Amino acid sequence: MEEKLYTLIIVTENNIGLLNHISVVFTRRHINIRSLTASESKIKDVYTFTIVIKMTEELVRKVAKQLEKIIGIFKVFVYEDSEIIHQELALYKLPISAIKSGINLEQIVRNHNARVLDIKEDYILIEKTGHKTDTQNLLKELQPFGVLQFIRSGRVAMAKPMKPLDDHLKEKEEAYDYI
Amino acid sequence: MATLTQTTKEKTAAPATQKVSGSDAVIRSLLAEGVDLVFGYPGGAIMPVYDSLYQNGKKIEHILTRHEQGAIHAAEAFAKISGKVGVVFATSGPGATNLVTGLSNAKIDSTPLVCITGQVTSNLLGFDAFQETDMIGISMPVTKWNYQITKAEEIPLAFAKAFYIACSGRPGPVLLDITKDALLSSIENFSYQKVERISGYYPYPKIDMEKVREAANLINNAKKPLILAGQGITISGAEKELETFVNKTGIPVAATLFGLTAFPSKHPLFVGMLGMHGNYAPNIKTNEADLIIAIGMRFDDRVTGDTSKYAKNAKVIHIDIDAAEIDKNIKTKVAVVSDAKKALEKLISLVQKNNFEEWLNEFKDLDKVEQDEIIAPNIAPKGKALRMAEVVHRVSEMTKGDPIVVTDVGQHQMMAARYYKFLKPKSIITSGGLGTMGFGLPAAVGAGIAGKDRGVILFVGDGGFQMTIQELATLWHYKIPVKIVLLNNNFLGMVRQWQQLFFDKRYACTTMHNPDFVKIAEGFGLKSRKVQERAELDGALSEMLDSDTAYLLVVEVEKEGNVFPMVPAGAAVSEMILKP
Numbered sequence: 001m002e003e004k005l006y007t008l009i010i011v012t013e014n015n016i017g018l019l020n021h022i023s024v025v026f027t028r029r030h031i032n033i034r035s036l037t038a039s040e041s042k043i044k045d046v047y048t049f050t051i052v053i054k055m056t057e058e059l060v061r062k063v064a065k066q067l068e069k070i071i072g073i074f075k076v077f078v079y080e081d082s083e084i085i086h087q088e089l090a091l092y093k094l095p096i097s098a099i100k101s102g103i104n105l106e107q108i109v110r111n112h113n114a115r116v117l118d119i120k121e122d123y124i125l126i127e128k129t130g131h132k133t134d135t136q137n138l139l140k141e142l143q144p145f146g147v148l149q150f151i152r153s154g155r156v157a158m159a160k161p162m163k164p165l166d167d168h169l170k171e172k173e174e175a176y177d178y179i
Numbered sequence: 180m181a182t183l184t185q186t187t188k189e190k191t192a193a194p195a196t197q198k199v200s201g202s203d204a205v206i207r208s209l210l211a212e213g214v215d216l217v218f219g220y221p222g223g224a225i226m227p228v229y230d231s232l233y234q235n236g237k238k239i240e241h242i243l244t245r246h247e248q249g250a251i252h253a254a255e256a257f258a259k260i261s262g263k264v265g266v267v268f269a270t271s272g273p274g275a276t277n278l279v280t281g282l283s284n285a286k287i288d289s290t291p292l293v294c295i296t297g298q299v300t301s302n303l304l305g306f307d308a309f310q311e312t313d314m315i316g317i318s319m320p321v322t323k324w325n326y327q328i329t330k331a332e333e334i335p336l337a338f339a340k341a342f343y344i345a346c347s348g349r350p351g352p353v354l355l356d357i358t359k360d361a362l363l364s365s366i367e368n369f370s371y372q373k374v375e376r377i378s379g380y381y382p383y384p385k386i387d388m389e390k391v392r393e394a395a396n397l398i399n400n401a402k403k404p405l406i407l408a409g410q411g412i413t414i415s416g417a418e419k420e421l422e423t424f425v426n427k428t429g430i431p432v433a434a435t436l437f438g439l440t441a442f443p444s445k446h447p448l449f450v451g452m453l454g455m456h457g458n459y460a461p462n463i464k465t466n467e468a469d470l471i472i473a474i475g476m477r478f479d480d481r482v483t484g485d486t487s488k489y490a491k492n493a494k495v496i497h498i499d500i501d502a503a504e505i506d507k508n509i510k511t512k513v514a515v516v517s518d519a520k521k522a523l524e525k526l527i528s529l530v531q532k533n534n535f536e537e538w539l540n541e542f543k544d545l546d547k548v549e550q551d552e553i554i555a556p557n558i559a560p561k562g563k564a565l566r567m568a569e570v571v572h573r574v575s576e577m578t579k580g581d582p583i584v585v586t587d588v589g590q591h592q593m594m595a596a597r598y599y600k601f602l603k604p605k606s607i608i609t610s611g612g613l614g615t616m617g618f619g620l621p622a623a624v625g626a627g628i629a630g631k632d633r634g635v636i637l638f639v640g641d642g643g644f645q646m647t648i649q650e651l652a653t654l655w656h657y658k659i660p661v662k663i664v665l666l667n668n669n670f671l672g673m674v675r676q677w678q679q680l681f682f683d684k685r686y687a688c689t690t691m692h693n694p695d696f697v698k699i700a701e702g703f704g705l706k707s708r709k710v711q712e713r714a715e716l717d718g719a720l721s722e723m724l725d726s727d728t729a730y731l732l733v734v735e736v737e738k739e740g741n742v743f744p745m746v747p748a749g750a751a752v753s754e755m756i757l758k759p
Contacts, residue, residue, distance in 0.1 A: 012379065013378060013379045017315060017319065017325075020316065020319055021319060024319060024320050028320070061506070062503070062506070062507055065502055065503035065505075065507075066503050068381075068502070068503070069501070069502075069503050071323070071324045071344060071377065071379055071380045072378075072379040072380075073379055074378075074379050172381070173381075174385075175381075175384065175385055176381040176382070176383055176384055176385060177382075177383040177384075177385055178347075178375060178376040178382065178383065179347075179375050179376075179383075
């Protein structure tokens with residue numbers, strides 16, 4: 001079966017050790033996590049992990065079920081790229097000489113919908129959000145300036161369907177008995 | 180865990196409160212959960228708990244095993260026989276790490292345990308203090324849940340959660356790691372309330388009746404159906420329901436190692452054990468069945484052999500409480516995510532009787548092959564040397580399915596499973612998923628306590644026996660009358676068998692130069708005897724069975740005996756072989 005990029009959105013409690021629990025499910029099966037982002041959700045004390053992995057559909061379904069067994073995990077959503085809106089954030093640090101290099105840095109920043117976050121005596125810091133290809137393209141264009149540092153965040157994603165998280169959680173709760 | 184108190188729905192009744200120490204709170208919490216017996220081993224960090232245990236008099240009995248691994252295996256067997264949660268105490272560091280094998284064993288075999296480990300004081304956590312080990316990190320992959328308690332006031336709720344998690348849904352082991360300062364400080368208002376629900380934990384899926392109807396439809400239209408009964412039957416207490424279901428439909432039942440006592444072996448529709456060393460007919464027929472009804476089992480690789488060639492002619496109905504088991508190893512047609520009892524209750528009213536006479540006769544034909552080629556020559560061998568099978572067979576004949584049979588891991592385990600005729604529920608205690616050598620003797624301690632009225636027979640090999648041999652002292656100390664049948668071939672028999680079959684008889688490191696087991700047993704205060712001659716066997720077994728106290732019978736068996744039939748590793752179940 002063909003391997004594809006999947007985005008897992010894991011909705012959890014705010015517990016110490018959950019990240020360890022989650023990563024064990026992947027490491028046991030020798031799966032490399034491509035990116036991982038943790039964040040609060042709109043519900044108090046409910047967190048979301050956004051994990052990007054490349055694997056077959058069969059395997060991702062099994063992994064999702066293993067994850068849902070972990071106590072403290074409410075729900076695991078599995079999405080293909082077409083089902084989500086996703087973004088990553090990248091930061092680029094260039095030497096201040098980049099401004100005076102003769103190439104129009106401002107135009108590059110505008111063309112890429114990036115922005116300048118900070119300018120100091122010796123460096124200039126640029127920020128861009130977008131898909132990995134977008135942030136990567138900007139990196140390529142900035143390389144001639146002598147990029148001092150580059151960093152990209154993990155993916156954050158939202159599903160396209162309009163169903164609110166609260167409804168998903170309520171549905172899950174109602175599908176189970178507890179005693 | 181900031182949300183520990185916020186996310187748990189507590190019972191509304193509010194009992195009286197009072198000031199107690201953390202370690203007292205541990206004992207009170209255990210009493211509130213109905214615990215009257217724990218297995219354990221004291222040490223520095225857990226000492227306050229032992230002090231509170233002492234001060235609480237005889238309310239909780241403590242079994243001092245001779246090693247923490249012994250404590251946890253004993254607790255596993257105790258839990259399986261008693262239906263209660265097994266409770267273990269161990270100290271920090273080495274005491275706690277000695278539990279890891281047992282935790283792993285309990286996790287894979289779905290055994291409810293609550294293990295309480297001491298931990299260094301919280302201000303020393305992470306400083307490599309004396310006897311400090313990161314038990315939360317170590318035990319994470321081998322527990323259903325674990326939690327580190329660093330404040331005394333967390334104790335009641337953490338315990339309530341631990342007990343609820345251990346025994347609800349698919350049962351499993353829980354570890355509570357408690358820092359010494361939490362045990363020594365006090366709680367202003369101790370009150371204990373059992374929990375009925377935990378946020379982010381979904382133990383009992385509501386049954387989907389649509390799936391049940393689909394399953395019933397497949398069952399009613401099957402021509403060659405086969406039931407695979409697993410431990411889920413025992414855990415959910417569905418033995419009666421299974422029998423009713425089988426009697427109503429007329430469908431043959433095969434059992435996994437753990438399903439062996441889920442269905443009476445004397446029933447005419449019982450067709451034997453599945454798996455690598457199971458019976459011939461159910462393995463071969465799995466690949467001819469047009470419908471597999473798997474109930475409370477997980478298609479372990481020892482059951483399926485090569486999954487790409489497993490049950491390819493069958494539609495598969497999988498009934499299991501753990502949704503993660505569905506489609507994990509074998510693709511299902513219909514999945515009923517539910518405990519076995521509820522699912523069978525619903526199914527019974529929807530199924531009808533069909534005539535499977537021809538199908539059943541096919542099983543009988545293969546049974547005859549196995550009977551003639553394997554069973555008969557093994558229970559009444561022509562050669563001089565005693566065989567494991569005949570010893571198990573004689574014990575089975577003489578005890579008539581009454582006692583609890585405990586085994587270790589290896590050839591003797593498969594022989595016990597194959598040749599003992601199980602007639603009652605909860606009659607076999609063994610290490611299934613993990614295959615833990617050294618499990619048997621300590622498990623017999625726990626089974627002997629929980630199954631006092633039934634008695635315990637332990638079948639053990641010379642290898643596994645020596646891994647936890649120190650627990651003979653526990654048998655003696657607590658006067659637990661376990662009858663041990665040591666099937667001694669002076670080999671690590673199962674590994675040797677594989678060396679013979681698949682490594683061209685290169686017996687690397689499997690020969691055992693054994694001590695005098697009789698003398699050892701006598702040193703531990705047990706009665707003991709050794710037999711080598713067939714003529715002495717029945718007399719020796721009678722003497723052992725009649726003994727009021729623990730007894731070690733050392734039976735010298737054929738050195739290079741093999742367990743057959745066998746599904747070779749990587750082969751299909753239908754490629755089961757009867758001889759090398």
